[in-house]
Amino acid sequence: MSKEVITGSEALMRSLHNEGVKTIFGYPGGAIMPVFDALYGYTRGEKKMFDHILVRHEQAAAHAAEGYARVSGDVGVCLVTSGPGATNTLTGVADAMMDSTPIVVIAGQVGVGALGTDAFQEVDLVGVAQPITKWAYQIRRPEDVAWAVSRAFYIARSGRPGPVVLDFPKNAQNHTCEWNPIKVDNVRSYNPYPKIDSCAIEEAAKLINGAKKPFALVGQGVELGCAQNELVEFLEKADIPAGRTLLGLSALPSDHPLNIGMLGMHGSYAANMKTQECDVLIAIGMRFSDRVTGLPSTYGQQAKIIHLDIDASEINKNIKADVAVLGNCKQTIPAITSLLNENNHREWHDSFKKYDDMEIEKVIEPDIHPTEGPLLMGEVTNVVAEVTKGEAVLVNDVGQNQMISSRYFKFKNKRSIVTSGGFGTMGFGLPAAIGASFGAPERTICCFCGDGGLQMSIQEFGTIMEQQAPVKIILLNNNFLGNVRQWQDLMFNGRYSFTHMMNPHYQEISKAYNIPYDLVVDRNDLRSKVEKMISTKGPYFLECAIKENEDIVPMTLPGKSVDGMLLELDY
Amino acid sequence: MEKKLYTLLVYSENIAGILNQITAVFTRRQVNIESLNVSASSILNVHKYTITAWSDEEQINKITKAIEKKIDVVKADYYTDEQLFIHEVALFKISTPVLLDNPEVSRTIRRHDARMMEVNHTYSTVLLAGLTEDIADLFNKLNNFKCILQYTRCGRIAVTRSFDEPISDFLHEQDSKDND
Ligand SMILES: Cc1ncc(C[n+]2csc(CCOP(=O)(O)OP(=O)(O)O)c2C)c(N)n1
Numbered sequence: 001m002s003k004e005v006i007t008g009s010e011a012l013m014r015s016l017h018n019e020g021v022k023t024i025f026g027y028p029g030g031a032i033m034p035v036f037d038a039l040y041g042y043t044r045g046e047k048k049m050f051d052h053i054l055v056r057h058e059q060a061a062a063h064a065a066e067g068y069a070r071v072s073g074d075v076g077v078c079l080v081t082s083g084p085g086a087t088n089t090l091t092g093v094a095d096a097m098m099d100s101t102p103i104v105v106i107a108g109q110v111g112v113g114a115l116g117t118d119a120f121q122e123v124d125l126v127g128v129a130q131p132i133t134k135w136a137y138q139i140r141r142p143e144d145v146a147w148a149v150s151r152a153f154y155i156a157r158s159g160r161p162g163p164v165v166l167d168f169p170k171n172a173q174n175h176t177c178e179w180n181p182i183k184v185d186n187v188r189s190y191n192p193y194p195k196i197d198s199c200a201i202e203e204a205a206k207l208i209n210g211a212k213k214p215f216a217l218v219g220q221g222v223e224l225g226c227a228q229n230e231l232v233e234f235l236e237k238a239d240i241p242a243g244r245t246l247l248g249l250s251a252l253p254s255d256h257p258l259n260i261g262m263l264g265m266h267g268s269y270a271a272n273m274k275t276q277e278c279d280v281l282i283a284i285g286m287r288f289s290d291r292v293t294g295l296p297s298t299y300g301q302q303a304k305i306i307h308l309d310i311d312a313s314e315i316n317k318n319i320k321a322d323v324a325v326l327g328n329c330k331q332t333i334p335a336i337t338s339l340l341n342e343n344n345h346r347e348w349h350d351s352f353k354k355y356d357d358m359e360i361e362k363v364i365e366p367d368i369h370p371t372e373g374p375l376l377m378g379e380v381t382n383v384v385a386e387v388t389k390g391e392a393v394l395v396n397d398v399g400q401n402q403m404i405s406s407r408y409f410k411f412k413n414k415r416s417i418v419t420s421g422g423f424g425t426m427g428f429g430l431p432a433a434i435g436a437s438f439g440a441p442e443r444t445i446c447c448f449c450g451d452g453g454l455q456m457s458i459q460e461f462g463t464i465m466e467q468q469a470p471v472k473i474i475l476l477n478n479n480f481l482g483n484v485r486q487w488q489d490l491m492f493n494g495r496y497s498f499t500h501m502m503n504p505h506y507q508e509i510s511k512a513y514n515i516p517y518d519l520v521v522d523r524n525d526l527r528s529k530v531e532k533m534i535s536t537k538g539p540y541f542l543e544c545a546i547k548e549n550e551d552i553v554p555m556t557l558p559g560k561s562v563d564g565m566l567l568e569l570d571y
Numbered sequence: 572m573e574k575k576l577y578t579l580l581v582y583s584e585n586i587a588g589i590l591n592q593i594t595a596v597f598t599r600r601q602v603n604i605e606s607l608n609v610s611a612s613s614i615l616n617v618h619k620y621t622i623t624a625w626s627d628e629e630q631i632n633k634i635t636k637a638i639e640k641k642i643d644v645v646k647a648d649y650y651t652d653e654q655l656f657i658h659e660v661a662l663f664k665i666s667t668p669v670l671l672d673n674p675e676v677s678r679t680i681r682r683h684d685a686r687m688m689e690v691n692h693t694y695s696t697v698l699l700a701g702l703t704e705d706i707a708d709l710f711n712k713l714n715n716f717k718c719i720l721q722y723t724r725c726g727r728i729a730v731t732r733s734f735d736e737p738i739s740d741f742l743h744e745q746d747s748k749d750n751d
Contacts, residue, residue: 126588131595135642136588155642188745189584189645313636316629 029081062092098422159192221285
């Protein structure tokens with residue numbers, strides 16, 4: 001029987017379907033038209049396989065794909081045109097690289113014959129994407145589509161996940177080939193799951209068994225490895241208090257007794273102070289980012305450090321490990337747990353209380369239960385967290401809104417935080433929330449934004465309107481680029497160089513996009529307005545008029561050791 | 572930490588764009604590449620890179636891991652000179668009139684075991700294969716005779732003191748995985 005002959009574009013559709021793709025975030029253009037034409041047939045009628053979400057800017061397509069990937073655990077997919085369409089996605093690609101988010105960006109490209117001629121909308125996409133992707137590849141012939149797409153998805157989702165860019169010249173979209181489905185599940189030069197070394201496991205267990213003051217640092221690797229239950233067993237068996245990184249916040253339920261808060265520059269006081277007191281530090285699926293370590297040369301010097309990671313290049317990159325346990329933590333954590341003695345570190349655990357009490361008194365209570373003055377970010381987050389009972393997904397933008405909402409939100413379930421950690425990308429929140437609403441349609445998506453970040457992505461109101469994406473947008477409006485304003489106060493004598501910004505009339509904007517809107521100014525209205533937002537079906541925009549010059553504390557100043565963390569800023 | 576000349580041996584799939592990815596790892600960490608040689612290896616479809624750079628061990632270790640992390644890089648290792656057989660090749664184009672005028676020039680060439688490749692009225696070419704120091708030595712001597720018209724030297728090439736290519740075991744393991 002002769003094989004079926006199809007175009008490269010058709011092969012792409014079938015290959016995406018074979019990878020289990022259901023949702024695509026995209027934006028058309030000349031160099032990707034044959035693919036969009038093929039897609040048209042697959043988004044409606046009998047052949048319907050995909051939902052295509054037309055975003056309003058390609059950067060949003062990439063962030064939406066990230067949001068989708070983070071909550072669903074699947075690969076997020078973008079489809080864009082060549083040149084400016086492709087380069088617009090690159091901020092999202094770099095963001096995904098930093099935060100280990102599996103996305104596949106497929107971009108049109110001029111025909112192979114025109115490559116290198118500076119043809120209309122040509123850019124060396126593979127060249128510019130290579131340093132910020134896990135893999136970037138140009139599909140030059142239709143017969144390579146099946147292989148390249150399957151390899152792309154395998155690479156994006158396996159091992160330490162990450163973004164892949166596929167550059168798809170027009171001739172390969174249009175020309176035909178015989179259809180041969182291919183499943184790539186092995187690349188000889190790529191070893192996503194390092195072999196687990198039992199000696200390292202034994203050494204790690206020995207160190208933990210001997211520890212008097214063990215302390216665990218929980219990162220996103222736990223979520224990516226689906227090892228949340230294994231983590232809880234591990235922590236409970238040896239009674240180890242745990243701090244979570246920003247990206248690891250939902251790896252351990254907020255109300256778990258061994259959870260002692262968030263690590264990092266604006267994390268919890270005890271978590272930071274105790275890093276400098278513990279005797280064994282167990283880092284699990286986290287990469288010792290400079291936001292977590294503060295001044296690295298002072299970080300955890302007194303402790304033996306155990307580092308569990310799937311990525312060999314993370315070991316000793318920023319902080320030297322005494323024991324490195326390479327591998328997927330889904331396997332390495334239980335392997336260590338089985339060698340652990342049941343333990344009780346009550347005294348050590350109780351010693352955190354002193355710091356917690358100080359933070360509660362000086363920071364948390366004034367943040368979440370203020371009685372006078374303008375509305376605060378902390379109290380808004382706290383009310384949203386209470387109303388959603390830890391069940392919602394937190395998506396945030398970048399800045400003070402990100403730090404505060406991450407500090408005070410509550411998480412019961414895994415895969416509940418979507419944030420731009422490593423890259424700190426303003427304009428991430430709104431599109432990522434749209435993506436998350438498709439990745440977890442049954443969940444409530446709460447998107448906290450600042451006025452700066454919202455305006456960087458405000459065109460996506462169009463996408464929300466068109467899709468009726470059920471995103472609850474909580475704008476913490478302080479009329480400032482608040483985060484930078486705080487630093488200007490700290491380091492530049494309060495010279496507010498271009499951080500004050502005039503805001504548009506958001507109610508009018510919401511009206512234009514037909515998104516329900518409300519404004520909170522008075523704290524007495526806060527709870528009822530949040531309840532109304534959460535109980536309203538579909539999208540909702542709640543603008544909160546926040547104190548203009550609120551500072552985020554605690555804070556570790558740049559270049560300082562983590563135990564230099566301040567509970568109040570003095571300037 | 573002390574800086575030494577390290578040699579990296581990198582094996583990759585024969586896919587366009589890999590060289591760029593490998594050199595970018597050095598650039599990003601602000602380490603200069605001293606020499607670079609790329610060619611096919613003894614294994615089908617696998618290319619081999621010999622790269623030298625001045626660095627300390629901690630940094631070269633991180634660079635090596637970052638290179639090995641690239642999807643199409645099969646393996647990357649770093650070595651010090653004692654762990655390797657090292658060779659370089661140099662070509663000298665020298666002035667024939669000076670060569671004929673001064674018998675010391677040809678004696679020097681012979682003493683270095685260099686080969687005369689071509690002699691004509693205006694110029695002669697000399698090839699020397701050897702260690703960096705031998706080549707530098709011949710260069711300095713010929714330079715003193717003021718006879719050098721052109722000079723070029725290839726990057727270092729090296730093989731390890733182990734029995735076969737350092738990736739043979741790795742590829743063997745991969746093959747057996749495929750057959751499982
Ligand atoms: C794309 C991008 N541009 C600039 C910055 C630098 N930056 C970090 S936070 C911040 C201020 C954010 O202001 P806003 O969105 O109003 O949030 P707030 O801090 O007030 O909550 C800026 C400008 C960034 N992180 N990303």
